[in-house]
Amino acid sequence: MGKALWLLSTLLGACAAPVTLSQGRALMKRGRLEQACGGLERLVVGAPDRGEHLAAIRSWVDCLSRAGELRRAPPILAGLPEGPRLYGRALLEVGRSPARVPRAVKLLARASRRWPDEAEIPYRAGVLLLADDQARAALPLLARAARLRDSAADAVARAHALLDLGRTAEALAQVRRVVVLRPTASDLARGRALIQRIARRTRVVPESARERYREALDLLQRRDLAGRCVREVEGILLDHPRLAAAHTLLGLAHLRLGNAAEAVVALRRAHELNPLDATNPLYLAVIYSRRGQAERGIELYRSALELDPFLLGAARELGQLLLRQGRGREAAAVLDRVVLLDGSSESGRRLAGRAHMAAGALRRAERYFAELWEKDRDDFELNLRLGQLLVRRAREERRPGLLDRARRHLRRAAAARPTDPEVEELRAQLAGADGEKRP
Secondary structure, eight states: OHHHHHHHHHHHHHHSOOOOHHHHHHHHHTTOHHHHHHHHHHHHHHOOSHHHHHHHHHHHHHHHHHHTOGGGHHHHHHTSOHHHHHHHHHHHHHHHOGGGHHHHHHHHHHHHHHSTTOTHHHHHHHHHHHHTTOHHHHHHHHHHHHHHOOOHHHHHHHHHHHHHTTOHHHHHHHHHTGGGSOOOHHHHHHHHHHHHHHHHHHSOOOHHHHHHHHHHHHHHHTSOOHHHHHHHHHHHHHHOTTOHHHHHHHHHHHHHHTOHHHHHHHHHHHHHHOTTOTHHHHHHHHHHHHTTOHHHHHHHHHHHHHHOTTOHHHHHHHHHHHHHTTOHHHHHHHHHHHHHHOTTOHHHHHHHHHHHHHHTOHHHHHHHHHHHHTTOTTOHHHHHHHHHHHHHHHHHTTOTTHHHHHHHHHHHHHHHOTTOHHHHHHHHHHHHHHHHHOO
């Protein structure tokens, strides 16, 4: 009966409006597999452009696997051209059993000979080998894919392969590239997973100290007893003086107590012992920034981001510090990363807008502010900044028509804070612009 319902739903789906790839994936997430598989099948048979075609095949095979209907794939694949047919058969092999990775890789090699300029095929072979604990075999395939299409997905996969081979510095170099290669949420998650793998390897606490270390960590994080934590960690360090994790914990406990000098000593020592832990330069940056040593703080925040490119807090603090130093262009690049790492952050977008405005990238700044303004059209700052930007654009681009929009934003800003100095300045600029237009 279940199979009959499946066939009926598929036939009914054939009469419905076709779905896009993103709609098919959304249906899968909601558990509507019959509708998703039917819609994706139409994309597979319809043969859109090559990249979308391969993505549709991949999602369709995944859908059939979740629905327990992989047997439906072979007759459909048989009608496809050789390249996508071989690609689909490879995915089908792995869907049937992870033990079939060698067979799948051979099919992908044949598909790659048919489409030698398609990066997805060697990339997929590399990812399958990587998941099969064959990093050494995966790496040249991933490198080939990167030569054809340098993407965040390629970079993070290569980073994991390099780490598997013990080439940690090269893995970090690759994962740093992820944030500048238009990553998806999945790419960012895999990048963070690599940093976590490095952390697990480098923050090892010996068995003889593990229980005491956990107790000390609990004293600081859960019970907020920093003084007792210091005493506990000092006892651990008597037996394990080169335990980097203990020095880091000691530094954080001293920082909680307000003992900045002692915290610096402990965090520096921890960094010497474990130069791959971003925690130490991050909190050193916090200390130096609070001391007013901006350049040292900037240097240390950058060091923390070199070790963990996904540290949202470090990127935010560095961006604000650069902005306060009048280094708008540098701040803009860092704050764009904040928006990338936390797409839901309104404050990050505001900061990025200010930074791009300071850097003279007016259109980019306007996009950030306008996006937020659509959600709250009476927000004082958004109206003020948009008014200021439009006045500058009107002058620089010689487009006086932009001034009318600037006036509308001025009226909204003035309604909220009529005597604000920046509102008065914007009002004067617009009055001056009106004077310039008179003969």
